[in-house]
Amino acid sequence: MAASEPTSGAMTAKAARDRAAEYLLRRHYFRWPEALPWLIAIVCFFVFPDRMTFGSQVVIMIMFALSLDLILGYAGIVTLGHAAFFGVGAYTVALASLKLGWSEPVSGVVGAGIVAGLVGVIVGWFILRYRGLTLLMLTIAFAAMLQEAGNIRSDFTGGYDGLPGLMFDPLLGHFQYDLYGHTAYWYALAVLAVVFFFVRRVVYSPFGQALTGIRENVRRMHSIGSPVHRRLVTVYAISAGIAGMAGALFTQTNAYVTLTVFDFDASAKVMVMLILGGTGRLYGPFIGAVIYMVMEDYFSKLSPTFWQFGIGLMLVLAVLFARRGLLGLAETGWRKLSQRGAP
Amino acid sequence: MTVALEVKGLNRSFGALHVTRDVDLTLEKGARHALIGPNGAGKTTLVNLITGVLKPSSGQVALNGEDITAWSQAERARRGLARTFQINQLFRGLTVLENLCMTIGERDGNCNNMWRSAGAKRAVIDEALDHLEALRLVDDALKLVRELPYGRQRLVEIAMALAQKPRVLLLDEPAAGVPSSETHLILDVVAALDPDIAVLIIEHDMDVVFRFAREITVLVAGAVFTKGTPEEIRSNEKVREVYLGEAHDHG
Numbered sequence: 001m002a003a004s005e006p007t008s009g010a011m012t013a014k015a016a017r018d019r020a021a022e023y024l025l026r027r028h029y030f031r032w033p034e035a036l037p038w039l040i041a042i043v044c045f046f047v048f049p050d051r052m053t054f055g056s057q058v059v060i061m062i063m064f065a066l067s068l069d070l071i072l073g074y075a076g077i078v079t080l081g082h083a084a085f086f087g088v089g090a091y092t093v094a095l096a097s098l099k100l101g102w103s104e105p106v107s108g109v110v111g112a113g114i115v116a117g118l119v120g121v122i123v124g125w126f127i128l129r130y131r132g133l134t135l136l137m138l139t140i141a142f143a144a145m146l147q148e149a150g151n152i153r154s155d156f157t158g159g160y161d162g163l164p165g166l167m168f169d170p171l172l173g174h175f176q177y178d179l180y181g182h183t184a185y186w187y188a189l190a191v192l193a194v195v196f197f198f199v200r201r202v203v204y205s206p207f208g209q210a211l212t213g214i215r216e217n218v219r220r221m222h223s224i225g226s227p228v229h230r231r232l233v234t235v236y237a238i239s240a241g242i243a244g245m246a247g248a249l250f251t252q253t254n255a256y257v258t259l260t261v262f263d264f265d266a267s268a269k270v271m272v273m274l275i276l277g278g279t280g281r282l283y284g285p286f287i288g289a290v291i292y293m294v295m296e297d298y299f300s301k302l303s304p305t306f307w308q309f310g311i312g313l314m315l316v317l318a319v320l321f322a323r324r325g326l327l328g329l330a331e332t333g334w335r336k337l338s339q340r341g342a343p
Numbered sequence: 344m345t346v347a348l349e350v351k352g353l354n355r356s357f358g359a360l361h362v363t364r365d366v367d368l369t370l371e372k373g374a375r376h377a378l379i380g381p382n383g384a385g386k387t388t389l390v391n392l393i394t395g396v397l398k399p400s401s402g403q404v405a406l407n408g409e410d411i412t413a414w415s416q417a418e419r420a421r422r423g424l425a426r427t428f429q430i431n432q433l434f435r436g437l438t439v440l441e442n443l444c445m446t447i448g449e450r451d452g453n454c455n456n457m458w459r460s461a462g463a464k465r466a467v468i469d470e471a472l473d474h475l476e477a478l479r480l481v482d483d484a485l486k487l488v489r490e491l492p493y494g495r496q497r498l499v500e501i502a503m504a505l506a507q508k509p510r511v512l513l514l515d516e517p518a519a520g521v522p523s524s525e526t527h528l529i530l531d532v533v534a535a536l537d538p539d540i541a542v543l544i545i546e547h548d549m550d551v552v553f554r555f556a557r558e559i560t561v562l563v564a565g566a567v568f569t570k571g572t573p574e575e576i577r578s579n580e581k582v583r584e585v586y587l588g589e590a591h592d593h594g
Binding site: 016020023024025026027201204207210212217221222223224226227231 | 396426428433450455461463482485507
């Protein structure tokens, strides 16, 4: 493997350069399979029109898992406390509606994103100096602290009994929330689409590349002059903001919220979804959230006491045989197939 | 001659262990300086102190006349201090080309941008390819780093440091772990470095040291044992005793 090894005749130096450059130039282009999840989402509306309340919850979990993917899958920040930001967003719209009379849904979601993002900046600035297990513990501790703070002031937050009977304005002043969740579904899907294309741009930007660099080798990032801490805090805040927006949608579509949104279970659940679907791939959250939610729905009807066994089994199988998630597995399978097909 | 890097009275202890003792070191612009010494002499620790991975217990580091002792690693890197690692530190799951583009992006501050596509700046890609071409790595541009043999990864490591356009370059055993049939590749690259860059090389192979360096510092037990030109070091009896003799035994 010496460098003096002659390059194949057909491949001149210029051609090799162009081929390499072309790959980076085109990497962020849209490809047709990317339309698939959105088409499926639209088809689902017409196939299961009476399951759209459930559908909107799936969409919200996709968004939550997407926010986790941005920090875990791309920047390598391990967290089991991401429900903290989901909860901050959920309570922002609830309290704004109840105490301030601010019930307009779209501005509520934006506001919740901003509030959760600011909390993300502050928390991230402190905890992102640490990595690995220490960071993991700090994220858990932070979520638990928020939950406990809410519990102490249960006169204000409603505690574990929650804040029921929230009323939000019709969407865009026109669409009422209906019993079948039709409005909620389209609303959540539209917000997810906006957020998704934002995340997609960030991931393919130079900033997004720097995040993968931090994930791959933080020592090298320091040595090439990257302001690692600032980058991590920035992406943590963005992710917190998106989680907060998902939380706001959750409150608005359920017209109800309790302190259980801060549960450790909620943080763990979104991580399981992401691992099932595949981390560090934009569409992993889609697959993971859909499979988890559908399985949960199905198994819990089948066996109300043992339904978690099914989810657990899937997770074990995924970790053992599909380390890169179901999407990673599919990519590998696709590559093998297309190689076999090629001459 | 202007001074590129100056180390004055540098000390570092880990608890009771005094690993760096009163080290003084000056690199002028365009210097070719070798740092040698037996295993455990504190050579890598010194590199870590200069680059800011470690903070010194006392003493001073100055880059182009500016005191950088309190600066972070990243700030030093952005001001033209680059290094290679004794053991490869690369983005193993990314392509060689992406590794280079990352370095250029951070150097130029492009990586603050969240909206433009990383591939949209053709100039960055072209520059990355220029660096790869200089080390004859273009054919490997789209391979993942972890798929490359170690010797080639070593070249990527050097290409990364050069892509930082450093004024001071610290090479920590650039040929370590490379099969002997390929070491000439690395050494050719090192020999052909831009004459304006001040280079400090840590190397065990005395042939390389004597061929490359115009100045040599011998580090023993964390302190500067002696320094001089290659001829002076070669003829120094004491250096032979503590180091060269030993190196000979290892063959």
